[in-house]
Amino acid sequence: MFSSSSSSRSSQSLHWFNPSSFVRNNPEWRTKVIIERPSAEMCLACRGAKLLCGKSRCPILAKAEGFSRHAEMLYNSDTISGSSPPGVFVGRFGYPKVFIGPMVPAIHGDTQFLDTPEMWKGKSIEEIIDYRYSLVRGCMRAEIHEAAKGSRLIDMLQEISMSTRSADSELLLGSKPVQRITFSENSQPFGPSAPLKDFKPSGNISIDARMEKAYYDGDMKASDAVFDLYRNGVLFSKLEKAFSVGVFGERKRRKLVPTRWSITAVDSNLSLRLIDEIKDYKEIDEFRVFHYENLDNVYVGILTPEKWNYEWIEAWHSGTAWNKFGSRPEMIGDFESYYGRKTYAKPGGCYYSTRFAVSEYFARERRQGGAIMLREIHPGYILPVGVWNVRESIRSLLTMQFRTFDTLDEALDYACSFFSIPKTSWIANSEFLRRAREQMKITKYFPR
Secondary structure (H helix, E strand, O other): OOOOOOHHHHHHHHOOHHHHHHHHHOHHHHOOOOOOOHHHHHHHHOOOOOOOOOOOOOOHHHHHHHHHOOOOOOOOEEEEEEEEEEEEEEOOOOOOOEEEEEOOOOOOOOOOOHOOOOOOOOOOOHHHHHHHHEEEEEEEEEEEHHHHOHHHHHHHHHHHEEEOOEEEEEEEEOOOEEEEOOOOOOOOOOOEEEEEEEEEOOOOOOOOHHHHHHHHHOOOOHHHHHHHHHHHHOOOOHHHHHHHHOOOOOOOOOOOOOOHHHHHHHHHHHHHHHHHHHHOEEEEEOOEEEEEEEOOOOOEEEEEEEOOOEEEEEEOOOOOHHHHOOOOEEEEEEEOOOEEOOOOOOOOOOHHHHHOOOOHHHHHHOOOOEEEEEEEEEOOOOOOOOOHHHHHHHHHHHHOEEEEEEHHHHHHHHHHOOOOOHHHHHOOOOOOHHHHHHHHOOHHOOOO
């Protein structure tokens, strides 16, 4: 849902013509098809992954990577000795043969904060990038189904992912690490990487007994294991890592899942389970408005007294990562009714991380309701640091003191007082708000 009819026309043209695909299929045009300034809505739809502008590399990400390459060199050795947070990763390029490996800093001790987003509340973007940049990735190719068969490296990565504390390790690399950070709205920034020759954990790895039990249960579905462990208090970030390296699921069906995909898979799985649960609860009986700000992002949640439904809208001001070239804010959103949705949401991973945080709130309250969740991103958010930022921000939002209102109009007026974008723009881009203003409910004529 873009902010104007011109945006809509642009979106439709992208559906019919993909410049990146055209250039790949017509190499003689490789130096002729150049879009100097991608449109803001194009960047929102692409976010550096689809190359809709026709360039071989995203200019925004290239700029960020160039900055990192010219930063002070942190590593000059092909051997890295330190304590893994623990950290593991699974790449997505080349799927189903992907790069996998551990992440290790050149320091010893308790390094959990380097790869645990739940510990990053209140940290600056610069601090978060420093955390990620300090982790060296050792990369080795693996076929995704090797998670079921097992190998020395995969077995070690699975053990590391289940560890309760930092694990002393040594990386033997095929070359010095390349200083590069990839910024994505769907996953955390990654630090330097190099081909992995060998990985040597040292000392005993302390494995979480709860996760170990799920690992040895070869008959339990991965979705059941993830939900049971979440309910037993295992951190989201630990669940996502273990899921990514194939710790859970029916033994013969276990596989490696790229880190970017595993984050959204866990968000989606947990939220669907929680939504099924909250549908049995009584509806809230007033409009609730929450407000929270973090990393130059403004978050507002409007909870409504009705059965479960959910909408997520984000607005990127000009000068932000995915609206570098726009002259005005660009908005994108998606929604689902009581019966859910079958297609992937337009905003991507943030839609599912927010849905998880909202369903978690309702489950904690033992109530159900509607949720219109709004995010306004300002230029101070210089680089996307990962979908975890939205999940943890919405979790924090829903712990704040809320204001109650008797009508949606009153709630919306208060909600929009926190934004620089006018109320009319939020309504124009919201399926639920437009529908609520256009339709009268029979309950309007009955006293509460």
